[in-house]
Structure formats: structure tokens, C-alpha cells
Amino acid sequence: MHALARSLAKDRLAHAYLFTGPHAIGKTTLARALAQTLECPDTARPCGECIACKKIARDRHPDVQIIEGVPVGFKFDEKSPPPPPRANDWERRIIKIDQIRLLQHDISRAPFESPWRVIIVRRFEEANEEAANAFLKTLEEPPAHTRIILTARDASLLLPTIPSRCQVLALRPLAPAQIQTALRERWGVAAETARVLAHLAGGRLGWAIRASENPRLLEARHAHLAALHATLTEGHNEKILRAETLAKKDEDLPEMIEWWLSWWRDVLLTQHGDAARVSNIDFEDTLRAHAARFTLEQIQDALQAIRQTARQLAQNINPRLALEVLLLKLPA
Numbered sequence: 275m276h277a278l279a280r281s282l283a284k285d286r287l288a289h290a291y292l293f294t295g296p297h298a299i300g301k302t303t304l305a306r307a308l309a310q311t312l313e314c315p316d317t318a319r320p321c322g323e324c325i326a327c328k329k330i331a332r333d334r335h336p337d338v339q340i341i342e343g344v345p346v347g348f349k350f351d352e353k354s355p356p357p358p359p360r361a362n363d364w365e366r367r368i369i370k371i372d373q374i375r376l377l378q379h380d381i382s383r384a385p386f387e388s389p390w391r392v393i394i395v396r397r398f399e400e401a402n403e404e405a406a407n408a409f410l411k412t413l414e415e416p417p418a419h420t421r422i423i424l425t426a427r428d429a430s431l432l433l434p435t436i437p438s439r440c441q442v443l444a445l446r447p448l449a450p451a452q453i454q455t456a457l458r459e460r461w462g463v464a465a466e467t468a469r470v471l472a473h474l475a476g477g478r479l480g481w482a483i484r485a486s487e488n489p490r491l492l493e494a495r496h497a498h499l500a501a502l503h504a505t506l507t508e509g510h511n512e513k514i515l516r517a518e519t520l521a522k523k524d525e526d527l528p529e530m531i532e533w534w535l536s537w538w539r540d541v542l543l544t545q546h547g548d549a550a551r552v553s554n555i556d557f558e559d560t561l562r563a564h565a566a567r568f569t570l571e572q573i574q575d576a577l578q579a580i581r582q583t584a585r586q587l588a589q590n591i592n593p594r595l596a597l598e599v600l601l602l603k604l605p606a
């Protein structure tokens with residue numbers, strides 16, 4: 275990340291960058307590293323040690339602003355309290371024109387304490403058309419002391435005039451070994467944790483860093499997998515009850531679905547004798563047991579049933595009903 279940020283800054287500096295790639299692949303991490311490269315006074319930029327680098331790492335630098343969409347229905351104005359943190363990667367938000375206007379007002383002034391004002395706008399695909407059009411003016415004529423970094427899942431989700439005014443960099447998934455090394459060397463994560471997170475990350479360095487800093491992510495995963503393992507031995511009535519309990523926390527369901535899919539993919543890989551590609555490496559024994567217990571057909575049916583539930587949930591089908599159907603379809 276830091277090497278990439280350095281090489282980006284070494285080229286003739288673009289006014290605006292667009293980093294694209296799947297959720298949590300590390301776009302914002304790279305944006306912070308590029309901001310550090312711009313603001314750090316050290317010759318070996320970014321040093322990671324100076325006040326500027328440390329403030330940026332903690333999102334406390336007065337000249338480096340990170341903004342993202344607000345929840346649907348959230349009234350944004352200058353005096354409104356900051357929106358709540360994003361509940362999960364699937365939460366739908368909107369970047370509103372009022373946010374862009376406030377940003378434009380801020381960047382019209384010189385930076386407080388460093389060479390640049392750096393504006394990082396996350397998930398620009400969430401900007402509504404009004405906001406995206408307003409932002410175009412800033413991209414066309416950014417103030418001299420300003421550098422802009424946008425992130426988005428894919429450039430094709432934006433108004434075409436946005437990426438055409440940015441230097442676009444598409445981030446690709448990293449191999450587990452690369453993530454493991456980065457976690458240990460850059461983020462000081464303990465060896466065993468780094469190994470597990472690197473395999474769970476699915477190539478997304480940003481996710482791995484977030485999980486290393488936020489134990490809740492792994493705790494939630496344990497709970498989701500425990501629920502799956504338990505329901506495979508339950509009777510009809512227990513499954514109905516469990517579906518009801520799970521449906522009450524419907525904001526957690528997209529995350530649960532992802533972990534349940536990753537589980538059955540791993541059972542499939544284990545059965546194929548392809549254990550090297552397994553994600554849930556800290557559950558080797560249970561994976562082996564499930565690979566022996568279920569037939570190939572049962573595993574494929576489970577994957578298909580979970581994918582179908584994901585589609586139904588996205589179409590706002592009653593979560594309790596969708597989960598009842600799913601739990602009754604899973605093999606016993």
C-alpha cells in the first residue's frame with residue numbers, strides 16, 4: 275500500500291484519483307497512504323511516525339477529510355450530528371448535494387497546517403445524480419491546494435464524466451501470503467491472527483486490517499458459523515424458532531449469508547482435497563467432519579439454497595419466511 279502510494283505520488287501528481295475495487299479491498303487504506311505521502315514532511319514519505327502521518331492514520335488530520343454517504347432518509351445540513359457509522363458493507367447510503375456543497379466551501383480555503391487539502395470521498399457510486407453533477411465542477415477546476423481521491427466499487431457505476439477526469443487505479447485481490455506479510459509488518463498483527471485473517475479476507479486487505487482492529491468482526495463470524503453448525507442437527511420446530519430469532523436482526527443477515535456461503539465453499543474444497551484454498555482455516559476439524567458427513571449433492575444444494583435466500587432478502591421478501599425455507603432445506 276505504502277509503496278503503491280509512493281509510486282503514485284512520484285508520477286506527475288494528478289489532481290484527482292479514483293480507486294476502484296470490491297468492498298473492503300483496501301481503497302480507503304490506499305487513499306490514507308496517499309494522503310500521508312502528500313502531507314508527510316519526512317524525506318522517506320510516508321514515514322508513518324510523524325504527527326501528520328499519525329493524525330491521518332486516525333482520521334484526525336484537519337486538512338484530510340473523509341466523507342461518505344448518509345443513511346437513506348438522514349437529513350444532512352451543516353448543523354446535523356455526524357451520521358452513525360456504517361452498519362455493514364451492504365448498507366445502502368446516499369451522498370447528497372448538501373454534503374458536496376459543504377465540501378466545496380471547505381476546500382475553497384487554504385489548508386490549515388500542511389501543503390495540501392486532501393478530500394477523500396468514499397463509495398462515490400452512492401452519490402445521487404445531483405451530487406455527482408455538482409462535484410464535477412470541483413473535478414474540472416479544483417482549487418490549487420487540493421487533491422481529490424474518490425473510491426468506488428466500479429468505474430462503470432459512475433457518470434462517465436467522473437472517471438474521465440481522474441487517474442483511475444483498479445485494485446485487485448491480493449494473495450493470502452501478501453496480506454499476511456502486510457498485516458505482520460505494517461500493522462503489527464500477531465502471527466497466528468495474521469494467518470487466519472489473511473485466509474478469511476478473500477484477497478481484501480482492507481477487510482483484513484479492519485478485522486484486526488475490530489474484534490467484533492471475528493466474534494460475529496463465530497456466532498454466524500455456530501448458528502449454522504447448530505441448525506444442521508436441529509429438528510423442525512427448533513429450525514422455525516431459529517429462523518424467527520435470526521430474522522429479528524435483519525441488518526446482520528447479509529453478513530451471515532456471506533459467512534454461510536464461505537463455509538459451504540470450504541466444505542466443497544475440503545471434500546475435493548483442495549484444503550490449501552480453504553478460507554476458514556481455523557475450523558479445519560469441523561470442515562473435515564462436514565466433508566465426510568455430507569454428499570457432494572447436499573453441499574451443492576446448500577450453496578444454491580443460500581444464494582437463493584440472498585436474492586430473496588435483496589428483494590425484500592419477509593426475512594423470517596425466507597430463513598425458514600432455507601433452514602429446512604439445509605442438509606441434516
Ligand SMILES: [Zn+2]
Binds near residue numbers: 320322323324
Ligand atoms: Zn510522516
